[in-house]
């Protein structure tokens with residue numbers, strides 16, 4: 145076992161003596177249980193799992209992978225969750241972006257071996273997560289299909305079909321929650337827009353444009369932690385929500401991200417492409433709504449475009465810039 149039930153690490157108060165006495169029997173019972181139990185840390189790495197969890201997911205006792213690697217292992221070993229897709233990494237990216245964003249959720253899935261399970265995920269504010277898996281194969285099949293269709297509809301309602309990232313609705317709802325009265329940490333939004341993307345479509349075709357959008361989505365997905373958000377607002381406009389209050393950290397992260405985009409080269413049938421993006425960054429002010437915050441980021445993005453693209457601009461905390469919309473057509477012609 146890799147974890148010594150560190151309560152502070154898991155986001156709870158340290159146990160008193162009476163509670164501490166219960167930990168050993170609790171762990172022993174969880175180990176014997178017919179339900180699967182697993183604990184993931186804030187980086188989504190498995191820290192502890194009972195034998196049933198390992199059996200369901202096809203994990204060996206000495207394996208403590210991150211959740212994406214756990215899914216990849218299952219996919220290779222034909223164990224665990226049944227994933228119906230012809231693009232596993234796309235599926236994974238989409239699943240990962242919704243994982244751990246809510247304090248509690250339930251998911252029903254079928255396993256590769258035909259069993260049917262219900263998984264509950266309980267996530268602490270610091271990102272640690274308890275997963276409990278119950279075998280519900282015995283429940284009525286008709287109800288099961290209905291519930292699965294409901295889950296699929298829910299997923300489709302929150303995902304961007306092309307990139308697998310969160311869609312506008314999901315982003316705005318979660319950003320609103322983040323900025324609300326139960327706000328857990330500082331937040332910064334990054335509004336990103338690909339540069340001269342119309343040219344990519346015009347020169348190489350719409351399909352290559354889609355390849356670039358998916359590639360960019362993959363880069364953005366790698367930029368967010370468990371409690372953060374990455375999504376596509378529409379077209380070639382994307383949004384990141386980072387839990388960063390420190391401006392110098394924000395600057396370093398933005399410089400790194402834009403450099404990563406500059407250095408990347410998505411492959412397509414006709415060769416490799418290079419592209420850049422511009423971004424507007426705004427740090428949430430006390431009491432600011434998600435619409436106001438995004439408006440400030442939008443104004444900063446407009447400045448980044450005006451200043452020549454392939455750069456990012458930090459929004460002024462006080463001066464709210466005029467809206468960018470309507471001014472798009474006046475931007476400089478492609479380099």
Ligand SMILES: Nc1nc2c(ncn2[C@@H]2O[C@H](COP(=O)(O)OP(=O)(O)OP(=O)(O)O)[C@@H](O)[C@H]2O)c(=O)[nH]1
Nearest residue numbers: 337338339340341342343345350353354379380475
């Ligand atoms: N391939 C593809 N293209 C898209 C999609 N959604 C929007 N677009 C294209 O994105 C382009 C956006 O072009 P513009 O708004 O003129 O911006 P731009 O050429 O990127 O120029 P700047 O933003 O000023 O640097 C248009 O050509 C749209 O057709 C999509 O899902 N797939």
